Amino acid sequence: MNNDVLVVGSVAFDTVENANGKVSRVLGGAASYASICASYFARPSVVAVVGTDFSPKDKAPFLKRGVNLDGLEIREGKTFHWGGCYDKDFNNAVTRFTDLNVFQNFNPVLNERQKNAKAVFLANINPELQLAVLDQVKKPSLVACDTMNYWIASRKKALLEVVKRIDVFFLNEGEARQLTGVYNLIEAGRILLEKGVKYVVIKLGSNGAMLVSKKGIIQLPPYILEHVHDTTGAGDTFGGGFTGYLASLKNWNTLASIKRAMMIGNVMASFTIESFSVDRLAHLTQRDIRKRLNEYTTMLKF
């Protein structure tokens, strides 16, 4: 592929509280985590919308990482603002408020370059918007997609239309069960394969991730972190790293590539959860990443 990866989703502010403290109105949103993560492997461009309160300071992490923001629309009003908190189980957030603000009228329009994107990551947004994006992209080689319980409950039909048209589908355990009505994750994955997607990647939180595909089933552990600071954005980081890595390959469509993409997703997520927001994720060196990838493969070597 040409190394470009188009990321469509939310750029937002987060207000998060957990056992490690509280932050207010810090940079968040699935497209932020995903694109900043993807920047270590590919050239991401973002399609999202923010309000006039989105400051140069908020843009800085993207620019530092060379993320193309031509598709970041600035609209009169306030930026999407999510508030949530975590109990000692960092895997599950409890939402306190969701102020969609300008995001409720988000209508992704791609420019010419974006329409020619070879790799696309549809971060967690309304599946109807995901379909609208797919209608604009001319000939993608790789489309990956994330979702959440809210869309499964409210837009299941549209989501299943999306599933037909994508290559990689990220969802967590609960979402896989909710969408398919089946408890066993492998069976759930198989049902989704039947609907047309090639690779189902079930994110297992602190237990890593599982791949269900016709080429094989794989379960990989997480990169082990002794101290978890904040898991917000970990799944988006996983998806961004996974897709960005594949976008850098000549042939992404092999089991070996997908397995490596899972490892990269796991390792990149470990950086995100070491801080609030993208504070850690946006300031990595290739050496930081290589070191963890080496530790990871060493852990799994027999």
Place this chain on the structure above:
Amino acid sequence: MNNDVLVVGSVAFDTVENANGKVSRVLGGAASYASICASYFARPSVVAVVGTDFSPKDKAPFLKRGVNLDGLEIREGKTFHWGGCYDKDFNNAVTRFTDLNVFQNFNPVLNERQKNAKAVFLANINPELQLAVLDQVKKPSLVACDTMNYWIASRKKALLEVVKRIDVFFLNEGEARQLTGVYNLIEAGRILLEKGVKYVVIKLGSNGAMLVSKKGIIQLPPYILEHVHDTTGAGDTFGGGFTGYLASLKNWNTLASIKRAMMIGNVMASFTIESFSVDRLAHLTQRDIRKRLNEYTTMLKF
């Protein structure tokens, strides 16, 4: 070591019901699973007690696998009988009844050969009995120990005495949290290391297992099984395979050995959960085991 491994624990009857069906009064008990599993790597001998209702048919799986039953005491009365059921989440059993029967007066007495055992697996029993066994074993090179929530709640002090005197401690996530009062599993493991055990192995059910030790922290995924039949005994199998494998080594006390023992525990547990009772576990060939070990290492190779 000399390849002998002493297994002390319960030999019992299980009545189990789950989504796949129901079985009544089939062979169960932690020492059964553990010793039969260990027999593929070492020469296990069992110390346990059963009632006069324990028939030659019930003994057959042990004898088939060459498990030494010199220490299987037969006492007037009925054999320990456990009844439980599983919801669709096979990781958690709900106990329906626990008829201890002759087991309530279990008082493990070792013969001379057993007293000289180099490797000991203290399966899940009252920690006071585990201490009584440790007092009889002369100079063990390796002592591994399992427990359960019941003993953590009712015999915590004795259990912590056990922890001081063992090398490897198996427990599941909930038990690790219950025993230490700490949610983070790595922190929980570290607390137990401080109490004197060398290797804390936290069993993660369908997510594999995690090792916490001063030599390193490792998390390994399970061997993936598409269809789970019954998870009863999976943890005991894990412990038995782990300890049996280590008993076959000259030097078990290295991180590489422990990691391999974890893999073996995971793979052996996958056989147990393919059937009720020891139906599958007791009828394996070395080739069956090698095949899964190869698939496992292939899955984790990058």
